[in-house]
Amino acid sequence: MKSRLLFTLPLVATLALPVIAQQSSNTLDQQSAPQAQASTASTSPMSNPDQQLEPLQSNTREGFWGHMNPFARKKYVQRQLSPIRDRANELDELTANNSRMLKDVDARATAGIQRADAHASLADQHAVDAGNRAQMANQTAQQASTQLHSVSQVVQNLDQYQSASQIEIRFRPGAATLSKNAKEALDQLAESMKDQKGWLVEIQGFTPGRGSASIQQSQHLADSVVRYLVINHQIPVYRIYELGLGNAQMQTASDTTAKSAHGSRVEVTLLKNNLGDLQASQQPPSMSQPQ
Secondary structure: OHHHHHHHHHHHHHHHHHHHHHHHHHHHHHHHHHHHHHHHHHOOOOOOOOOOOOOOOOOOOOOOOOOOOOOOOHHHHHHHHHHHHHHHHHHHHHHHHHHHHHHHHHHHHHHHHHHHHHHHHHHHHHHHHHHHHHHHHHHHHHHHHHHHHHHHHHHHOOOOOEEEEEEEEEEOOOOOOOOHHHHHHHHHHHHHOOOOOOEEEEEEEEOOOOHHHHHHHHHHHHHHHHHHHHHHHOOOHHHEEEEEOOOOOEOOOOOOOOEOOOOEEEEEEEEEOOHHHHHHHOOOOOOOOOO
């Protein structure tokens, strides 16, 4: 009986040792789990992204025999893997946040570059427009200078009338009426004066003889020519200068020697200055866009 009891006690002790070791390992795991969770929470990168993660500490207490318990349960394994799984989730979340931040920075940089390009293009357009306006202003200034020079020349020569055309009207002795040929010549002269500026008509009457009678007769001849131009062609009187010269000797442009009058006649001369040329040259400056 004693020998059987002695044999049973060692067997019971051998079977009880794994159970005791498992219970002690579970107790140690339960004590270390809150500490691991507190350490994980304190080092969570989401609370402070700039804080570096601390490396996981390996569990040096591996059971009653100094190594992993071969009879470990599923809960024990999950408790061992829980810190690793939490750390992996934190790393995934950090990676996602970094990716979002990079995309946001890239989007803002792209938008800034596009805005800078738009401002640069607008500045180029303004510069081109300013150059075109400067060129137009230069052209306008040159045209104004040319016109000013033309005006200055015209003003200087405003009272310098030049002979443009001249006709001679012949009368029968003792008569003061205009012939058909004389009227046609005056009509052509009046037609050439239409739509012109800066002109005058000089009318000089000549008759043979001497004394005041010759002068009065030459004045009557000149009056008949003036009357025809004013009535039939509405020539303003202020543009006509007439004079009866009798038998005065007048020097013509084609002959340098003065000759006395031969027969009754009237010389009609159209005089012009440069005022018409000035009006033709005064065109509004072109404001077209330069090509």
